[in-house]
Amino acid sequence: MTHDVPTCQAALIMGLGASGEAAARLLQERGVRVTIMDAGGSPAIEARAAALRAEGVTVHTGSRDLPPGEFDLGVISPGIPLTDAAVRQARQRGLPILSELELGWRYASSRMLAVTGSNGKSTLVKLCREALEKAGLNAVAGGNYGIPVSALARQRPVPDWIVAEVSSFQLETVDRFAPEVGILLNLNPNHLDRHGTMEGYQAAKARLFARMTAGQTAVLPLDAPAAVRAAIPSLCNIRTFGAGPGADYRYEGGRIQSRYLAEPVSVAGTAFDNGIMGLTASACVAALAGCGVAPQHVGTAAAAFERLPHRMQTAATLGGVTFINDSKATNLAAMEAGIRMAKGPVRLIAGGLLKEKDLEPVKKILVNRVKRVYLIGKYSQVMASAWQDAVSCCMCAGLKEAIHEAWKEAVSGEVILLSPGCASFDQFKSFEDRGEQFLNIVNEIERGGLA
Secondary structure, X not given: OOXXXXXXXEEEEEOOOHHHHHHHHHHHHOOOEEEEEEOOOOHHHHHHHHHHHHOOOEEEEOOOOOOOOOXXXXXXXXXXXXXXXXXXXXXXXXXXXXXXXXXXXXXXXXXXXXXXXXOOHHHHHHHHHHHHHHOOOOEEEEEOOOEOHHHHOOOOOOOOEEEEEOOHHHHOOOOOOOOOEEEEOOOOOOOHHHHOOHHHHHHHHHOOOOOOOOOOEEEEEOOOOHHHHHHOOOXXXXXXXXXXXXXXEEEEOOEEEOOOOOOOEEOOOOOOOOOOHHHHHHHHHHHHHHOOOOOHHHHHHHHOOOOOOOOOEEXXXXXXXXXXXXXXXXXXXXXXXXXXXXXXXXXXXXXXXOOXXXXXXXXXXXXXXXXXXXXXXXXXXHHHHHHOOOOEEEEOOOHHHHHHHHHHHOOOOOEEEEOOOOEOOOOOOOHHHHHHHHXXXXXXXXXXXXX
């Protein structure tokens, strides 16, 4: 079951990250003449380039100009914006531009469940994949979550389902992409530096549903914007999730309930038994129903679920104080969700590169749940100025100082929570690096006998 494979003899791939490399190998395997360009020249890029050149692929690095030659198709990696000079040149030549996501989807023989949203996508992808596996199906996860879809399209034996995390960057250049089941988990301000406005961001996310047909299922929050709903074709099934009685699937008291279910799905006592993660479980139950799979498998998967690294990950409990690594919270909505999920008064470590300008909406949760904020990174002073009338703010030179200050002041029953609400690249290589450093510092405290 492939999806209208493009007729192509020569393709240009823009970007030599993991997705560009996967697209190159997929196309070359199908006899397409492949050329890759990448403006960078880092050791990682040059290593990929050398390996692909050895396989007969033409690779140009260190240039932003479109390489010479005639191409039938352009494949763009998600990190390259549509304003890039090479993309503009390609469009001036009349070259069709396709997302690597769609390329992989067109060649894949598996059915696809696609997940997008601002926060929590990776957790939902993992839960969906594990629930499908509990149902006895061969399911693999990829997209923004690990393995590119173009690599999964080459996997043998062919999986029954690909569960793909899909970003707004990938959706910008899809054309006919239509997963069997698509989920919009939530929408909060994010990536506005690329999309320009919240409306532009919403429009990119809505492209997930735009090409769906009869028999396919769109799963979205009860309060999804009207612009997203308007993009969904009337022929496909629409299912909503939420906490209120108007949702088709709703979380309530440790259970997912729905008029479409013969009996509720229990998530009591699991990581999904709270007002934030319960919505994730509700979306998963709706999606599994769209896959034709008994939703009770979601409850089984939830009971065995292990949290992803750097997402509300308990690092240690010392002297009754719990240290939690939520480094993956790279925007304010994710930070707020982390605070809500913490079980106890919070000493919050936050800061880095802000993605949003409006810091007011989170002040209510800071007043109600946070004892003190320990601020680090480039925008620490901006955050302190915005929040100091709502919560005590401590300016810290770095992560180690913030952890030690919070630990010095914490009392039993409190939570020291790294949930930065910001990107990490001012002080760290990635959010993973930030989270690993947090874990290492907490381990140092534990080994030092300071508990």
